Structure formats: structure tokens, C-alpha cells
Amino acid sequence: MSRQPLDFSLNLGIDNSRRNSVFDIWIVLSVVLLSLIGISMIYSASQSIEMALRQGIYMVFGFSALLVISFSNFRKMEVFYLYSYWPGLLLLILVLFFSNENNQTNRWIDLGIFTIQPSELMRFLLPLSAAAFLSRKPLISNFDYLVVFVLTLLATFLVLLQPDLGTALIVLLSGILPILLGGLPWTYIYLGGFTIVCSLPLIWFSLYEYQQQRILTLFNPEADIYGAGWNIAQSKIAIGSGGFWGKGYLNGSQSQLNFIPESHSDFIFSVISEEFGLIGVLFLLFLYGLLIYRLILISINHQNRFAKILSATLSTILLAYISINICMVIGLLPVVGMPLPFVSQGGTALIINLVTIGIILSLRREI
Secondary structure, eight states: OOOOOOOOOOOOSOOGGGTTOOOOHHHHHHHHHHHHHHHHHHHHHHOOHHHHHHHHHHHHHHHHHHHHHHTSOHHHHHHHHHTTHHHHHHHHHHHTTOBOTTSOBOSOEEOSSOEEOHHHHHHHHHHHHHHHHTTSSSSOOHHHHHHHHHHHHHHHHHHHTTTOHHHHHHHHHHHHHHHHHTTOOHHHHHHHHHHHHHHHHHHHHHSOHHHHHHHHHHHOGGGGTTTTTHHHHHHHHHHHHTTTTOSOTTOOHHHHTTOSTTTTTTTHHHHHHHHHHHHHHHHHHHHHHHHHHHHHHHHHHOOOHHHHHHHHHHHHHHHHHHHHHHHHHTTSSOOOOOOOTTTSSOHHHHHHHHHHHHHHHHHHTTO
């Protein structure tokens, strides 16, 4: 017997008289500010006007998509959402046939004008398809949950082949969350948790050597400070040297002298901390907190099963990205190559995040 889907039907923070309004001003404002902060910090970290300009172009495209999607009728889009998994799966298969200069699997498909990262696309398409599949009929069977779980494992496996452990974990989460929110019986949840714990040794030995080294470095970064521990060590120095007020825009020594690796993408939080200090970090966290809070409210207040599952899943995935990236750069989690949403350089990730906001805003219209 399936448990009931999570139901938080409370009216928290959304005015009843404006339920059909698409735009939550706080969501839009926080996203705009985060995106603008991202462009400015990408320039500071890379000293490349071209890279900042390219991110700005992606931002324009992303916000255009956000506007169009936010005014769409999500009920008419459910059929599209239901089958959106398959194009994403096809792209994950195609990217395995592209190799880089070292003859290793690439993570991007170059279309000439722009590139696509299929793994980023899948972590967005999978919850869309899963939520639509698990809400297509009143009663969901255990077989339905199994179908979503198997397809989630398939997508996760293809991302692991790239290899991209960080995004693979997010893809796995994006498929598991709709199952949990959709009412999977507690018996299977407990069984799944027990299986994961028992599988930890197998998971450990299946990791690449560099992935194992990153995990070991987490517990003792000073053991190989000029090797595996270099990234975290330099990141901590940058964060600590920022102090309360920071060193000022374009004045961070660690970032400007290229001590911070991938400073324009995975470690951009370190650049913000060094140049704007604790004040800048608190402002950034305030914007993220405001955004997540307003997004979660939409799921809490919605009555439609599909909208409730989808908005909660997409909001949680966004929160996971934020938490993992920040914990990674301050040394609380292994380095897994996780961008900071709306801020890190990356066109595919930025557009997908903005489209995600557009979809959630479209769901908000019928609260």
C-alpha cells in the first residue's frame, strides 16, 4: 500500500488575491541579482571580457525563455514533460561518441555557435518526466515507481561514463526525489537506505583513483598540499583572507594571481569571499535563501499533484547545487566539480536554471 504524497497545503506567504499572478517579485529579483553578480565575478576571476559577455548573452537567452515559459499553461505542457526524458537520454548517448584532445570522453556537444552539456540537461528533464509519469493517473503502482527508478539509474550510469561524479549524483537525486515525494511506501524507502549503506564498499572500489583521492583529501588536505589538496588549500586561503569587508572588486590576490583553480566556475564562491568578505557572502546567501524560500512556498501551497512534486523536486535540486558547491569550496565536501547556480560560468547550466525558474513560475499561476 502506497503512502500518500507529501501534502503541505498551507497558505504561507502567497496572497490569495494574487494567486493567478505569474511573477513573484522576490523570485525574479533574486535571480536577476544573482545572474548579474555572476557576470561581474566571472570577469573578475577570468579577466576576460569575452567570457563575461558570453555569459551575458546566455543570460539574455535564459531570461527570454523564462518569460515565455512562465506564461505557459503547465497542464497543456504535461504531455511534453512526460516524454522529455528520451531526448535527454539520446544526448547522453551521443556525447559518449565525442572525445577531447586526450581521447577521453567529452561532457559537451559542440554545435558550432554554442555547446550543450547533456548531463546538465538531463538533471532538468528527468524530474519533469518523472513528475508527469507519477501523476498521470490517480493511483500509482509500485511498478510505476520501479520504472522511474530504473530509468534514473540508466541516466546516472551514462553520466558516470563521462565521467562526471558530481552531476551523476544530482541526476540520481533528480530521479529519486519525485519517487519519494510521489508516495513511495516507507518499506521501500527503508530498504533502499539499507541497500545503499551495504553497497558503500562496492561504490568506493568502483570509483576512479582520482575520485578516491579527492575523498581522502577531504579528511586530510595537508597530506598532499601541493597535489590533491592544492585546490582546497588555496580556496580556504582566499576565503579567509577576505575578512569582514573583503579586498575589493578585482583586488583579490589569490584570484587575480590564478592561485584558485577554476575560479570562474567551480570555485567562484572563493573569489566572492576574497573580494567582498563576510558581508558579500552573507548577501549572496540571503539572495539564495530568499529564492529557495519563495520557490518552496509554491510547492507547499499548490493543490495539483504534478505541480507539487515538480516544484518541490526542482527547488530541492537547486538547493543541493548551492549547498554542495559552497561546502566543496570550504572543505566540507570532496571536490566534485559542481557549479554555483546563476553565478558560475556555464551557458547550459545558466539557461537550464532560468528555465527551471520559468517552469516553477508557470506552476504558480494556478495555486
